[in-house]
Amino acid sequence: MAAWGERLAGVRGVLLDISGVLYDGGEGGGAPIVGSVEALARLKRSQLKVRFCTNESQKSRGDLVGMLRRLGFDISEGEVTAPAPATCLILKERGLRPHLLIHDGVRSEFDQIDTSNPNCVVIADAGEGFSYQNMNKAFQVLMELENPVLFSLGKGRYYKETSGLMLDVGPYTKALEYACGIEAEVVGKPSPEFFKSALREMRVEAHQAQ
Numbered sequence: 001m002a003a004w005g006e007r008l009a010g011v012r013g014v015l016l017d018i019s020g021v022l023y024d025g026g027e028g029g030g031a032p033i034v035g036s037v038e039a040l041a042r043l044k045r046s047q048l049k050v051r052f053c054t055n056e057s058q059k060s061r062g063d064l065v066g067m068l069r070r071l072g073f074d075i076s077e078g079e080v081t082a083p084a085p086a087t088c089l090i091l092k093e094r095g096l097r098p099h100l101l102i103h104d105g106v107r108s109e110f111d112q113i114d115t116s117n118p119n120c121v122v123i124a125d126a127g128e129g130f131s132y133q134n135m136n137k138a139f140q141v142l143m144e145l146e147n148p149v150l151f152s153l154g155k156g157r158y159y160k161e162t163s164g165l166m167l168d169v170g171p172y173t174k175a176l177e178y179a180c181g182i183e184a185e186v187v188g189k190p191s192p193e194f195f196k197s198a199l200r201e202m203r204v205e206a207h208q209a210q
Helices: 036-045 059-071 085-092 104-110 133-142 170-180 192-202
Strands: 013-016 049-053 098-101 120-123 150-153 159-160 164-167 185-187
Touching: 013 192, 036 049, 036 192, 049 192, 085 098, 085 120, 085 150, 085 185, 085 192, 098 133, 120 133, 120 170, 133 164, 133 170, 150 170
Parallel strands: 013 049, 098 120, 120 150, 150 185
Antiparallel strands: 159 164
């Protein structure tokens, strides 16, 4: 097996996912994946730049980082690229006022966003908030707009928690796309722009990252 240095020749930075890579979520905050705390510590001791690129949309960045630190990970809020803050920047740049179909745990990220008289919809992993009433309200807002705009914070099908597999935001986004005859703008993985923004934060070119 090639030595660590040989395998990473020419690499200056590493992008890491969080859920399913560092830990599995669940009751009490979840549990670290075996060896992940030590692997991250080893990366941090190297000369590589490290950034975390996540679709987490049930927690604010602050809450997510706090939970990860309690699990033993060396991580700071400034190292995390997440879809909610990125979405807020887009909303401000484009003068959009969203109807929010999101989890209460991430709502604080949108505290500075005008949500009156919405002219778009933002959907994230709302968990138990994905009721018929809430989905139908988002549908109604979109259908009343001349040019409906739907932002999806990620578009995953499912993810793993300690209790088993959980539906992600993707199936609910697909339902609104189908019902309204539109295509969502994805903020988060797998959007290339999301990864590019993380690389810009690291000041690393794409060919220099793993």
